Amino acid sequence: MSPWWRLLIYLVAAPLVGGLLAGIDRRISAHMQARQGPPLLQPFYDVIKLWSKERLVVRRTQNYFILFFFLLTVFTGALFFCGSDLLLVFFALTLSGIFFVLGAYKASSPYSFVGASRELVQMMAYEPVVLLTAVGLYMVTHTFQVDAIVSSAHTPILLLPGLFVALMYAMEMKFRKSPFDLSMSHHAHQELVRGITTEFSGPTLAIIEVAHWYENVMLLGWLFPFFSTHWVFGLAATALMFFLLLVVDNVCARVRWDFALRSTWQMTLVLGCGNILVLWLVEVLGIVKL
């Protein structure tokens, strides 16, 4: 399939898949808590509702930042699914996150500030391991191009199990799941008010929600290359990982930001860097031929 077709499919299908995943997420979570849960299409109802609400702002400029957050999130996913450079995708992802934080800072409210600073801490926590993923995949497949990585003969998970575990650990943050839903949570709305999204309402909140769907699809895409031997296996494994994230979300309480930062870096250093070190050693010693 040509990259342009993939781009088009991504732009149209990602919000649908992302919204559906959010609905599945809420239903599965509800069942885990012995509840029935909302209808499967609830996230779509929410977004449609938000679109018809009034747009209250502290400063109007805060909405422009959110618009850029949305555009860059879509751009990040577009780069990824067009099979572009993994490093470029990573930097675009960072930039989109920064715009979200700037929007929250612009709203100058204490809850928004707390959410924004926690988001920054989270970014500090998960970015090393996400970048390390690109390094690991390069070592295995000798390319940063997503296209080439996915079509390579290797199954990276076999060579990068430690790195993958570290990545999954950090992914709880990116999916905004417990124990790391510090800056903005889907549950326990009371404790943080609503963290980073506190000051956004109506259509702007709807945009944040849709951006989050795009982001989730991109992040699941990020997990896919680890299992890319066969696309059915890859999809099944990615779905399993998504389920695993939900399980962890439902069995864990939220931790403090300092623990989140420390433990993520420890995981990154020990499992992530350790994995890459071992991979390098076995390659140098000639045990494995890459």
Next chain:
Amino acid sequence: MSGLQKSPWVIHYDASSCNGCDIEVLASLTPGFDVERFGIINTGNPKHADIFLVTGSVNAQNRIVVRNIYDQMPEPKVVVALGCCATSGGIFRECYNVSGGVDSVIPVDVYVPGCAIRPEAIIDGVVRALGILEARRAAIAASTVAAGVMTIQRATAADLPELLALQKVAYQSEAEIYDDTSLPALHQTLAEMTADFNRMIFLKGVVNGKIVASVRGYDDGKGSANILRLSVLPYFRGRKLGRRLMAAIEAEFPQAKRFELFTGHRSAINIHIYTQLGYTNFKTEPFNDHIEWVYMEKKQS
């Protein structure tokens, strides 16, 4: 279709309730009742909420909190008073510090009595509120459409509180431009406004019975008319309502040889509109160390 009926997000506030009703509100979130089945989420953030659930009688300490939460909720919104105390003040009605039910502070749409209220009644109350919510959304959508048919009338003394509220909302965007809340328009009191009313002509722009814009002007006795405090609600801006009001207020002074008004030096949109209406800058005067008033005039031929 708005989706409003399928995704009512609530915010729950305990206005000096005994906690009986509050526990029942939280009970409705538990597996036994699971209100998330209906898409109901307890948000804890007024800016995300559609339905305001209040329990308990309102007292002197938290009137302002109730008011604040209500004001921070985006339209369309509804208020549900839960329990006997919230509907009427209940057994605390006669207390010296209790101002009565929630409706003594904010408008209440649905009253759900009970002591303590049962979760079934809470769910019933919220579902009733949904109908009102939808009607309100339709009304707002209709008034946005109706902005083109805004009627312009002379304001009466009874309109002054609403005009003052409008002015304070409308001037927020000016305060934002200069990062300065000391603008005189934001600090006018009702008494000062009444004094203004006695010597000026006040015009109001009305859409569906709601004042969405206003302007005032007076003749200075030397042949020129001063126009001031042109205010349009943020939600209704960009629809040329301000220009229509300007034309109407100018028509109120057929004898005037020139019109004069002023705005801040960084209020680019205002200056642009006035320039288009034929006003030219003739002097500037500092208001404080970072705001300059730009005086503009238009000569009547």
